[in-house]
Amino acid sequence: MTDDELIWRIAGGSGDGIASTSQNFAKALMRAGLHVFTHRHYPSRIRGGHTYTEVRVSADPVKSRGDGYNFLLALGDSFARNPQENAYYGNEEVKPLSENLDELAEGGVIVYDSGLLDTDDIPDFDERVEENGWHVYDIDLRTIAREHGREVMRNTAGVAVTCAIAGIEPQVIKSLMEDTMSEKVFEPNMSVFDDAYDTVREEFDADAPDVSVPEGEHDEEQVLISGSDAIAYGALDEGCRFIAGYPMTPWTEVFTIMSQNLPEVGGISEQVEDEIAAAALAVGASHAGVKAMSGSSGGGFALMSEPLGLAEMTETPVVLVEAMRAGPSTGMPTKPEQADLEHVLYTSQGDSHRVVFAPSDAEEAYKQTRRAFQIAYEYQIPAIVLYDQKNGGELRNVPASVFDEEPNPDIGSVITEAELEDAPHDPSGKYNRFQHEGENGVSPRSVPGQKGGRYLATGNEHMPAGHISEDPDNRINQVNRRMEKMEAIRADLDNDEDTNTHYGPEDAEFGILTFGSQQGTVEEAVDRLNDRDHSVKMLGVSEMAPYPVEEVTEFVQSVDEVLVIEMNASAQFRGLTQKELGRFGEKLSSLLKYNGNPFEPDEIVDGFVTSIVEDGTLPGHETKFVPAASD
Amino acid sequence: MSAFSAIGEHAEHDRNEYTPGVEPQPTWCPGCGDFGVLKALKGAAAELGLSPEEMLVCTGIGCSGKLNSYFDSYGFHTIHGRSLPIARAAKLANPGLTVIAAGGDGDGYGIGGNHFMHSARENHDITYIVFNNEIFGLTKGQTSPTSPKGHKSKTQPHGSAKDPIRPLSMSLNAGASYIARTAAVNPNQAKDIIVEAVEHDGFSHIDFLTQCPTWNKDAKQYVPYIDVNESEDYEFDNTNRSEASEMMFETENVLNEGTVLTGRYYVDDRPSYQQEKRQIGEIPEEPLAERYFDDSYEWERVYDTFLDKHK
Numbered sequence: 001m002t003d004d005e006l007i008w009r010i011a012g013g014s015g016d017g018i019a020s021t022s023q024n025f026a027k028a029l030m031r032a033g034l035h036v037f038t039h040r041h042y043p044s045r046i047r048g049g050h051t052y053t054e055v056r057v058s059a060d061p062v063k064s065r066g067d068g069y070n071f072l073l074a075l076g077d078s079f080a081r082n083p084q085e086n087a088y089y090g091n092e093e094v095k096p097l098s099e100n101l102d103e104l105a106e107g108g109v110i111v112y113d114s115g116l117l118d119t120d121d122i123p124d125f126d127e128r129v130e131e132n133g134w135h136v137y138d139i140d141l142r143t144i145a146r147e148h149g150r151e152v153m154r155n156t157a158g159v160a161v162t163c164a165i166a167g168i169e170p171q172v173i174k175s176l177m178e179d180t181m182s183e184k185v186f187e188p189n190m191s192v193f194d195d196a197y198d199t200v201r202e203e204f205d206a207d208a209p210d211v212s213v214p215e216g217e218h219d220e221e222q223v224l225i226s227g228s229d230a231i232a233y234g235a236l237d238e239g240c241r242f243i244a245g246y247p248m249t250p251w252t253e254v255f256t257i258m259s260q261n262l263p264e265v266g267g268i269s270e271q272v273e274d275e276i277a278a279a280a281l282a283v284g285a286s287h288a289g290v291k292a293m294s295g296s297s298g299g300g301f302a303l304m305s306e307p308l309g310l311a312e313m314t315e316t317p318v319v320l321v322e323a324m325r326a327g328p329s330t331g332m333p334t335k336p337e338q339a340d341l342e343h344v345l346y347t348s349q350g351d352s353h354r355v356v357f358a359p360s361d362a363e364e365a366y367k368q369t370r371r372a373f374q375i376a377y378e379y380q381i382p383a384i385v386l387y388d389q390k391n392g393g394e395l396r397n398v399p400a401s402v403f404d405e406e407p408n409p410d411i412g413s414v415i416t417e418a419e420l421e422d423a424p425h426d427p428s429g430k431y432n433r434f435q436h437e438g439e440n441g442v443s444p445r446s447v448p449g450q451k452g453g454r455y456l457a458t459g460n461e462h463m464p465a466g467h468i469s470e471d472p473d474n475r476i477n478q479v480n481r482r483m484e485k486m487e488a489i490r491a492d493l494d495n496d497e498d499t500n501t502h503y504g505p506e507d508a509e510f511g512i513l514t515f516g517s518q519q520g521t522v523e524e525a526v527d528r529l530n531d532r533d534h535s536v537k538m539l540g541v542s543e544m545a546p547y548p549v550e551e552v553t554e555f556v557q558s559v560d561e562v563l564v565i566e567m568n569a570s571a572q573f574r575g576l577t578q579k580e581l582g583r584f585g586e587k588l589s590s591l592l593k594y595n596g597n598p599f600e601p602d603e604i605v606d607g608f609v610t611s612i613v614e615d616g617t618l619p620g621h622e623t624k625f626v627p628a629a630s631d
Numbered sequence: 632m633s634a635f636s637a638i639g640e641h642a643e644h645d646r647n648e649y650t651p652g653v654e655p656q657p658t659w660c661p662g663c664g665d666f667g668v669l670k671a672l673k674g675a676a677a678e679l680g681l682s683p684e685e686m687l688v689c690t691g692i693g694c695s696g697k698l699n700s701y702f703d704s705y706g707f708h709t710i711h712g713r714s715l716p717i718a719r720a721a722k723l724a725n726p727g728l729t730v731i732a733a734g735g736d737g738d739g740y741g742i743g744g745n746h747f748m749h750s751a752r753e754n755h756d757i758t759y760i761v762f763n764n765e766i767f768g769l770t771k772g773q774t775s776p777t778s779p780k781g782h783k784s785k786t787q788p789h790g791s792a793k794d795p796i797r798p799l800s801m802s803l804n805a806g807a808s809y810i811a812r813t814a815a816v817n818p819n820q821a822k823d824i825i826v827e828a829v830e831h832d833g834f835s836h837i838d839f840l841t842q843c844p845t846w847n848k849d850a851k852q853y854v855p856y857i858d859v860n861e862s863e864d865y866e867f868d869n870t871n872r873s874e875a876s877e878m879m880f881e882t883e884n885v886l887n888e889g890t891v892l893t894g895r896y897y898v899d900d901r902p903s904y905q906q907e908k909r910q911i912g913e914i915p916e917e918p919l920a921e922r923y924f925d926d927s928y929e930w931e932r933v934y935d936t937f938l939d940k941h942k
């Protein structure tokens with residue numbers, strides 16, 4: 001955290017409207033010219049349970065949630081359970097205040113709703129305030145809200161108090177509220193806002209704390225976008241007009257966005273009986289000539305294993321997305337983790353292949369989802385977009401121009417009826433849809449309903465027209481052709497620029513390797529390390545399969561040592577890297593985190609310093625260091 | 632102009648057109664009931680005037696799943712139990728296709744039971760033929776969900792302790808809008824029923840009794856059969872749900888006592904899923920698959936269509 005930024009944490013109970021309030025707050029500040037980034041923390045409960053969202057606000061671009069925070073708005077949990085004696089969940093009502101104190105920066109601000117929260121319930125509250133130099137504002141937000149409107153409007157009161165303390169122009173918030181609220185709701189909210197704002201001005205010395213929002217300006221129009229939005233938009237711009245799914249956190253977001261948008265563009269969304277059906281429907285729709293997708297999170301994706309293999313064997317293009325959450329099994333549904341990497345790479349029997357992208361942020365999610373569709377349809381192979389609860393849910397400002405792209409409805413390597421007339425058929429008149437030879441291993445497919453195109457698609461090994469066959473020569477031919485596609489895709493991806501992200505000084509002494517959602521945080525850590533005279537660069541890999549062997553080899557070779565950063569306990573990405581590169585075991589060590597929360601930049605800074613530069617002990621951190629093979 | 636000119640051709644088709652030129656001879660065991668389904672389907676397709684290339688036959692895994700190896704049309708031999716979700720999606724993607732799903736009793740009532748229940752409930756406009764031989768044929772004769780209680784097999788050496796599934800009753804409760812049972816030994820009735828099922832708007836379910844002389848010696852030939860719509864011994868209105876339900880219950884009760892009842896058990900004219908979904912604006916007017924072949928179609932851009940709410 002730097003002096004000139006605000007990291008605002010709004011804390012309450014599930015169901016208290018924390019998410020929408022924080023989203024509006026972030027958007028208002030984005031409109032005012034600032035860079036914003038949100039981080040959500042929520043339990044797997046609908047009503048009650050401590051939840052918070054952080055909004056980081058800065059004049060400069062922000063890539064992560066930052067470390068800690070400096071402004072707490074504690075609303076209290078209005079759906080808290082009544083604590084019984086020795087209840088393991090303790091006093092839930094005060095958690096929005098009590099649970100958040102550890103990470104609050106020195107000199108930070110605490111605003112709490114004294115209508116709901118009593119600091120007497122928090123051990124050593126006054127001492128801690130004193131010790132840390134916190135500025136405390138006890139304001140009865142609930143009463144203010146009730147006086148002018150309804151109790152739920154205490155969020156508005158809290159935002160107004162934030163504005164008064166942090167020096168945010170009220171109009172910034174008000175004009176956004178006007179855009180998003182009906183007049184009936186808007187009016188009382190304005191009264192609540194003004195009353196709360198004036199209360200601070202009149203009753204407190206608002207100039208006291210050193211926490212304020214900087215001035216900023218964007219040089220082009222911005223949009224506030226999550227990774228889930230970006231995946232859905234990438235799919236829509238590739239002409240995807242069919243999705244099938246079954247709800248599961250956190251994949252539900254992509255499914256919901258698609259379901260709400262598809263009817264508007266004449267598409268179809270199907271909520272079906274289970275994930276086996278979901279993946280099978282996507283395969284069926286694609287087989288019949290539509291660009292289709294499905295997706296899930298860990299457990300649901302496990303159910304897709306067999307349809308995934310069917311898509312591969314029948315060479316039916318399909319795009320699946322996998323939103324990781326902490327596992328195994330039901331794990332921690334609302335917590336991010338990157339432990340499904342191996343699951344996604346290797347699930348499904350046989351010599352099975354698929355393409356896997358792991359985008360780091362919204363912009364990459366949009367581009368790589370598009371790329372996933374292009375490759376899936378061109379090469380008739382399943383492509384997977386792997387992300388997680390972190391980059392799926394976090395909102396950030398992205399230039400609108402990122403999305404100023406043309407749609408691409410191209411259905412890929414499909415033969416037309418006219419071409420079918422001269423295409424090879426078997427003696428019974430079936431089209432040889434699975435020819436032994438094909439450019440890059442691709443044999444163009446026909447689509448049911450086309451004249452002259454009939455064939456059998458089957459998960460069994462098959463002859464060129466689809467007849468089931470165990471003939472050894474045919475078998476070798478078909479396997480080789482299907483494998484050839486992966487090599488062609490690898491060559492294609494090698495020509496793509498900047499799918500994988502290089503960051504930091506090119507001639508750096510040390511390297512950090514990471515993938516997916518941790519990349520932005522690592523970039524921030526790399527900046528800090530170089531500021532402190534360490535010499536470090538980063539490679540953030542998005543191509544999980546085919547793996548960019550050459551690019552990573554060059555990176556590893558160019559440095560003395562590499563720290564691999566990932567959010568899991570078994571170092572799956574390091575394992576993949578070693579397997580693909582076939583060497584460097586002595587050069588790669590790991591920094592892991594698997595407590596349910598993503599890395600913070602300083603954890604990486606400290607992890608790097610202690611593990612690479614010093615002896616590997618990480619005092620006071622929830623991360624784990626695993627040394628390289630020779631250490 | 633349609634990119635799928637096989638659809639809606641309305642030409643005359645001979646039943647032999649559906650016999651593939653390569654491997655025309657199925658590899659089913661001699662006397663297998665599956666031949667009866669193939670024959671009835673060929674007859675029905677010819678009678679319906681369907682071009683082989685406007686039909687998509689999706690099958691599961693089992694002896695029954697080989698149907699589309701021996702029936703020449705577009706085919707998708709899927710995975711065990713999953714013919715229905717593939718078939719449903721193909722129909723949604725291109726409603727012009729005549730989509731038929733087929734598979735065994737293990738495939739449809741066991742491993743794929745959840746899909747059966749929901750495809751029926753949703754009333755997708757497809758036809759589902761279940762080859763019911765009361766046995767797992769392809770895996771060599773294990774007890775299936777329709778095997779009678781007490782049926783002995785290698786995996787149930789003391790005889791099955793389970794009552795068999797009631798396929799017709801299950802279908803009715805789940806929501807299928809056309810439900811029939813026929814038998815391989817009765818090719819004319821079978822053909823007529825398939826014709827009706829394909830013409831029906833909504834989910835048509837045919838429980839097709841197919842003897843397996845290799846593994847299921849008990850079941851014999853499903854003869855003599857009785858058509859409950861024609862026999863004077865049975866009187867019921869197959870558009871009346873509770874009468875249909877009683878008739879199904881009785882049919883299921885007597886099957887394993889040696890009385891083979893067949894016929895049309897239930898016909899309901901409720902709108903198909905396709906109709907319902909189009910009504911609420913969630914299926915486009917034009918077949919979705921056509922759009923990808925239409926060069927003049929103006930594809931929407933996210934930038935123009937969805938981005939404003941993020942500003």
Ligand SMILES: Cc1ncc(C[n+]2csc(CCOP(=O)(O)OP(=O)(O)O)c2C)c(N)n1
Binds near residue numbers: 694738739766770775
């Ligand atoms: C997921 C899965 N489990 C098991 C099998 C093995 N298997 C193939 S067919 C079959 C049962 C076949 O019985 P049924 O569906 O009644 O078809 P039939 O052969 O009798 O026509 C089984 C268990 C498989 N292919 N896939």
Ligand code: SF4
Binds near residue numbers: 659695768846
């Ligand atoms: S095993 Fe039974 S069901 Fe399979 S082909 Fe032989 S007779 Fe038919």
Ligand SMILES: [Mg+2]
Binds near residue numbers: 764768
């Ligand atoms: Mg069977």
